[in-house]
Amino acid sequence: MYYVKNQRNGKEIHDPRINLAIEYYLLNEVELDEPILLFYINDNSIIVGRNQNTYEEVNTSYVDENDVTVVRRFSGGGAVYHDMGVLNFCFLTKDDGNSFRDFKKFTSPVIDAxxxxxxxxxxxxxxxxxxxxxxxFSGNAMYAKNNRLTAHGTLMFDSEIEAVVKALKPKKHKLESKGIKSIRSRVTNIKPYLDDSYQFMNAKDFRDKLLLYIFDTDKSEDIKEYVLKDEDWVKIEAFAEQYTANWDWNYGKSPSFDTERSERLSVGTVEVKMNVRKGKIEDIRIFGDFFGMGEIEDVEKDLQGIPYTREAITRALKDIDTQTYFGNVEIDELVDLLY
Structure with missing residues (x-):
């Protein structure tokens, strides 16, 4: 396995727009003979899932007042808060066809450490x-493209939990489904649980120690690295400009809809916004924290223009590989949500 430092000219980067661009550049452009591990620590930011409605996940007034950067990632799942007390990890590897949604495979090294x-x-x-x-203390997500796979997650080492509470807007039924009353009651940092000999560490110290455990070595010099070169940075910056630093990508357009439904299904929260005109679905958008492999826009296109009847919606969904786009969901669940 290769380790990639998110450094340029010897300086570590904490801009989430660049760090996420590094991650997806490595996924799309760099294929080595072994998997890649990337760590990064971001300044105050919210990272929303690929299929989420940013405005409904983020406390925009808090974000504006506290200079919190909002970035959309390419993987599914829910919104997470990053600060200098949160360590983010990312494994990039070939997609063997069996690993997508197998979170145990990629989180085991972290848990063991x-x-x-x-x-x-x-x-x-x-x-x-x-x-x-x-x-x-950690949320995880995956994204697969062109026979490549990224599995990434957050590690709340010593985060400002009060900021997490104020920055995010979790769905009420999501909290209820977990049997809890607030974000504050269900999240924690790692640091208080570490042995006394590790209490001196900050998030960067924790990263360095975690690296040694994952690579099973006592010396950082033994860790094999891939070093980002000038030509890499040209492409990383271009990727950031097109996606992670682009307002349209991070927030997107939010047209008005006359029908809105949101439910907690077996695969996570799924939210649908529709305009129905003259008995047909004229426009539709699907949001949520589910883990899909395809582009949800494909599903939206297949539903657009069909009669707004239970029978027509069922027929359309049966022609769609819903397992790929949503995960292990029953068609009846989606029909009940839509109709």
């Missing part, structure tokens, strides 16, 4: 959360 540092209660729970004593 935490166990060695004294966090005995760290475990994967649910579809993609890492928890300690039932409290979440």
């Amino acid at each position: 935490l166990h060695q540092m004294g966090v005995e209660g760290a475990e994967l729970r649910g579809r993609n959360d890492l928890v300690i004593d039932g409290k979440k």
Whole structure:
């Protein structure tokens, strides 16, 4: 495995727009003979999932007042808050056809390392959360394209939890489905659970220690690296300009709709906004924190223009590979949501 430092001219980068651009540049343009590991720590920011409605996930007034950067990633899942106390990890590898949504495969190295540092209660729970004593410290997501796969996640090491609470706007039914009353009650940092010998660490120290555990070495010199070159940075900056630093990509247009539905399904939250005219679906947008492999716009196009009847919606969905776009969902769940 190769490790990539998010450094340019010896200086570490904390801009989320550039760090996410590095990640997707590595996914799309750099194919090495072994998997790649990337770590990065971002300044205050919110990273929303590929299929989410940014305005409904983010507390915009808090974001504006506190200079929080909002960036949309390419993977599904929910919105997460980043600050200098959050370590982000990313594994990039060939897509073997069996690993998408297999979060255990990619989070096990992190959990094993935490166990060695004294966090005995760290475990994967649910579809993609890492928890300690039932409290979440890591959310994970995946994205696959052109036979390549990225599996990435957050590690709340010493984050400002109060900022997390104020910056995000979780759906009410999402909280209820987990049997909790607030974000504050279900998230935690890693640092308080570490052995005493690790209490001196900040997020960067934690990253360096985690690297040694993952690469099974006592010396950082033994870690194999891929160093970003000038030609890499040209493409990274172009990618950021087109996507991660682009307002249209991060927020997108939000037209008005006359029908809105949102439910917590077996694959996560799915939200639908529609305009129905003369008995047909004239326009439709689908949002959510589900993990899909395809572009949800393909599903929207297949539903657009069909009669707004249960029968027509069922027929259309049966012609769509819903497992690919949404995950392990029953068609009846989607029909009930749409109609």
